[in-house]
Amino acid sequence: MAAGLLAGIAHAEDNPRLTIKDHKFQPQQIEVPAGVKFRLMVRNDDNTASEFESFELNREKVVPAGSEIPVFLGPLDRGQYPFFDDFHRDTARGVLVVK
Amino acid sequence: MRPIRLSRRRTVVALLAAGIGGTVLPARADIGELKVYTPLIETGVLEFEYRGARTFDSDPAKNGAEAQKFSLGYGLTDWWFFEVYGAWARDPGGSAHFDGTEWESVFQLTEPGEYWANFGVLAEYERVQNRKADSDEIDFGPLIEHDFGPVTTDLNLIFSRQTGPHLTERGVGFGYRLQARWRLLPQCQPGLEAYGDLGPIGIINPLPEEQHLFGPVAQGRFTLGSMPGTLQYNFGYLFGLTRESPGGAVKLILEYELPL
Numbered sequence: 001m002a003a004g005l006l007a008g009i010a011h012a013e014d015n016p017r018l019t020i021k022d023h024k025f026q027p028q029q030i031e032v033p034a035g036v037k038f039r040l041m042v043r044n045d046d047n048t049a050s051e052f053e054s055f056e057l058n059r060e061k062v063v064p065a066g067s068e069i070p071v072f073l074g075p076l077d078r079g080q081y082p083f084f085d086d087f088h089r090d091t092a093r094g095v096l097v098v099k
Numbered sequence: 100m101r102p103i104r105l106s107r108r109r110t111v112v113a114l115l116a117a118g119i120g121g122t123v124l125p126a127r128a129d130i131g132e133l134k135v136y137t138p139l140i141e142t143g144v145l146e147f148e149y150r151g152a153r154t155f156d157s158d159p160a161k162n163g164a165e166a167q168k169f170s171l172g173y174g175l176t177d178w179w180f181f182e183v184y185g186a187w188a189r190d191p192g193g194s195a196h197f198d199g200t201e202w203e204s205v206f207q208l209t210e211p212g213e214y215w216a217n218f219g220v221l222a223e224y225e226r227v228q229n230r231k232a233d234s235d236e237i238d239f240g241p242l243i244e245h246d247f248g249p250v251t252t253d254l255n256l257i258f259s260r261q262t263g264p265h266l267t268e269r270g271v272g273f274g275y276r277l278q279a280r281w282r283l284l285p286q287c288q289p290g291l292e293a294y295g296d297l298g299p300i301g302i303i304n305p306l307p308e309e310q311h312l313f314g315p316v317a318q319g320r321f322t323l324g325s326m327p328g329t330l331q332y333n334f335g336y337l338f339g340l341t342r343e344s345p346g347g348a349v350k351l352i353l354e355y356e357l358p359l
Contacts, residue, residue, distance in 0.1 A: 055282065058251065059211060060139075061141075062141055062174075064143070073212055
């Protein structure tokens with residue numbers, strides 16, 4: 001955190017978490033504060049790979065089956081940032097709400 | 100990056116005409132290398148790529164050079180993407196021929212968004228087909244990516260060295276590739292690209308003898324209905340900025356990515 005503050009970027013105290021189960025995100029909506037850098041932890045409890053993807057967040061990252069990955073995000077402006085599982089587009093969708 | 104030379108044959112002729120030895124050749128751009136790399140890779144994704152380019156110039160010696168490449172790549176881990184290319188080329192006024200084989204790796208060094216920029220490394224070995232007149236080559240260099248709001252910029256700094264059997268350039272060459280693109284829509288991201296080869300390190304070529312290309316591009320990606328995977332494109336026209344550069348070059352890259 002000290003390094004982040006020195007760099008002029010605030011960091012979120014807690015890392016939000018997402019779980020992929022039955023090819024759906026849980027929860028489907030996450031709220032984070034604006035203007036801070038944070039690490040979104042994405043865990044895949046399914047037995048097939050998923051891909052966390054968001055054009056608005058400019059992130060695209062494979063989540064192997066049964067594993068957890070960090071997705072570094074922010075600082076973000078207020079707004080809504082949709083995300084989805086690129087390998088299961090029909091079922092796995094969510095939104096990051098920045099307040 | 101193989102210097103952006105129009106054809107190896109032309110380079111050899113120029114070298115012979117200049118008397119060989121430590122002669123410094125004009126830096127030339129390889130139009131088969133008109134691609135800017137991102138340091139970010141996707142684990143477990145299979146990629147089929149087509150890459151093509153053609154030059155245009157009023158000088159017949161620089162007009163009509165073509166390069167075509169086909170490749171197969173795979174994201175072996177979350178930090179290593181490996182790709183194999185077959186390359187074909189046509190010299191100005193010549194006929195198309197098989198040009199060589201390339202083995203390429205992209206190593207992702209940092210997590211996207213973790214630091215001020217995302218960092219990676221490109222490493223490539225190219226084995227030429229015409230072993231009586233040209234040389235194999237090793238390319239190596241950092242890949243740097245940074246987002247300025249909705250604009251993503253990628254900078255590739257490429258160091259190259261020929262390894263024989265017939266050297267046409269001595270020393271370690273240096274070149275750059277740069278792209279800035281506006282993430283307007285997934286399907287359409289307009290941008291600008293620049294490519295250049297400055298020649299061997301430590302030997303400063305006069306600017307007119309270097310090759311620099313710059314111009315507009317568009318890229319994007321589409322899903323294919325019920326088919327798995329995505330189709331990505333990158334298309335553009337680059338203008339030559341120096342006397343050694345071709346007047347222009349059109350480029351097209353198509354990539355089909357399939358998660359396995």
